[in-house]
Amino acid sequence: MTTTATEPTTEPTTEPATEPTTALTTAHATATGFTERYLLSPAVNADPYGYLDALRDHDPVYWSPLHRAWLVTGHDPLMRCLRDPAVSAERVRPLMDAVPEGAREDAERAFTILSRWMVFNDPPEHRRLRQVFQDQFAARAIGRYRGLVERAARAMLDRRAAPGGAGDLVADIARPLPALVFARWLGVPPAHGPSFWYWNARVGDLVLGAAQEEREYRTSLQSLCNLEDYLADLVRQRRAEPKDDLISAVLAGGRIGTSVSEEEFVGMLTQMAFAGGETTSNLIANTVLALLRNPEELAAVRDDPGLVPAAVEETMRCDGPSKMSIRTAARDLDLDGRPVRAGDRLFLVTAAANRDPARFPDPDRFSVRRGSGSPSHLGFGFGPHFCIGAALARLVAVSAVEVLVRERPGLALGDEPLAWQLSLLNRALTALPVRY
Incomplete structure (x- = not known):
């Protein structure tokens, strides 16, 4: 459950989920021995790491004719991009450009x-907006929710995952636990949960590129509104009657109406709402999958x-909930000699x-004993855009995994094949069949 476990960063794609071929890519493959592949092809989407290793080895800063973008796969050049102000996070315009003409009339407010x-x-601007939430996302503030999260995880496990039974860990635990915790933290009453999470899912379709048809775009745009x-309305209620939740705490900080307008605050809350469950759900499921695939690590x-x-x-x-983020060059720059x-x-x-491998020894091995002395991963980003919800994501994921491995000693993978959501950015299982 993250309250922003990661920052959603993607643009819709209308390209087919097959591997386009062009004379350019064919000639390039013949000349160098490397063949570019489409990142949304089902095979690469299901298991991207072998291809990404080959791409990084071939060229860590590669111009992709297929994706019409630079694919930055090396650790050092990627860090330079995250540090360079010339590499911009502003990309609302490309999102809006992807909306079908027939749905444009609904789009202006949504993209505002x-x-x-x-x-x-x-x-x-990013710093000004982020400071409004900084104190509430600090580890010390998040830590007071530990008991709530652990109790919720245990109750959910008892209710949905009977020992010896079969189930889908995504539907049983990984998805509903972050949603429950985040709604409580944000202050959304349980009775409003179904509508709240439906709107969030449809906003995800828009931001993560799942909306393709005009009808889907209309639904997503209206859901964001x-x-x-x-x-x-929830902000207005908390102004009149504060409670123990995020909105009340931020309002009490005195920044709303001074450094940040109320419209900006509400707009940022829609981001928090969207990011609140997706990334942490994926983190829980991917961690459990990694442990079940590595019995020695699970035993440890x-x-x-x-x-x-x-x-x-x-x-x-090793297999985080986000595969990439998308940026735009705000001006010309040199990146490892590439113009x-x-x-x-x-x-x-x-x-x-x-x-x-230049950064992480034996990088394809999943090891819970890498230790705190190993280099820092980039799963939560870096620099100004480091995930503000990292502490909450960690809290919920650790609590869920700890309860599962402690209280379900027979936990094992089911026999059904795994399927991954088709996404340029997210690394998300559609289901995780298990035996409890």
Whole structure:
């Protein structure tokens, strides 16, 4: 459950989920021995790491004719992009350009809301917006929710995952636990949960590129507006009657109406709402999958539950919930000798950088004993856009995994094949069949 476990960063794609071929890519493959592949082809989407390793080895800063973007896969050049102010996070315009003509009349308000998301802003605007939430996302503030999260995880496990039974860990635990915790933290009453999470899912379709048809775009755009209306009303209620939740705490800080307008605050709350469950859900599922695929590591965690946080961090490095983020060059720049031009898109492929052997020894091995002395992964980003919700994501994921491995000693993978959501950015299982 993250309250922003990661910053959503993607653009819709209308390209087919097959591998386009062109004379350019064929000639390139013949000349160098490397064949570029489409990142949304089902095979690469299901298991991207072998291809990403080959791409990074071939060229860590590669111009992709297929994706019309620079694919940055090396750890060092990716870090330079995250540090360079010429590499901009502003990309609302490309999102809007993808909307079908017939749905444009609904889009103006929705994209005004998106323009207030701090993830789509560069410093100093990003810093001004982020400071409003900084204290509430600090580890010390998040830590007071530990008991709530552990109790919720245990109750959910007892209710949905009977020992010896079969189930889907995504539907049983990984998705509903972050949603429950985040709604409580934000202050959304349980009775409003179904509408709240429906709107969030449809906003995800828009921001993560799942919306393709005009009808889907209309639904997503209207859902974002509905979400803003709902949260604006919740802010008004908390002004009149504060409670123990995020909105009340931020209002009490005195920044709303001074350094940040109320419209900006509500707009940022829609970002928090959208990011609140997706990334942490994926982190829980991917961590459990990694442990079940590596029995020695699972045994180590069972013997020493103090290793659960290390397992979550290793998942963030090795198979995290986000594969990449998308940036745009604000001006011409040189990146490892490559002439990046103003307006060029850059795909910052953290999934490849986190397995760069120049940075991480034995990078393809999942090990819960890598230790705190190992280099830091980029799963939560870096610099100004480091995930503001990292502490909450870690808290929920660690609690869920710890309860699972401690209280379900028979936990094992089911027999059904795994399927991954088709996504340029997210690394998300559609289901995780298990035996409890």
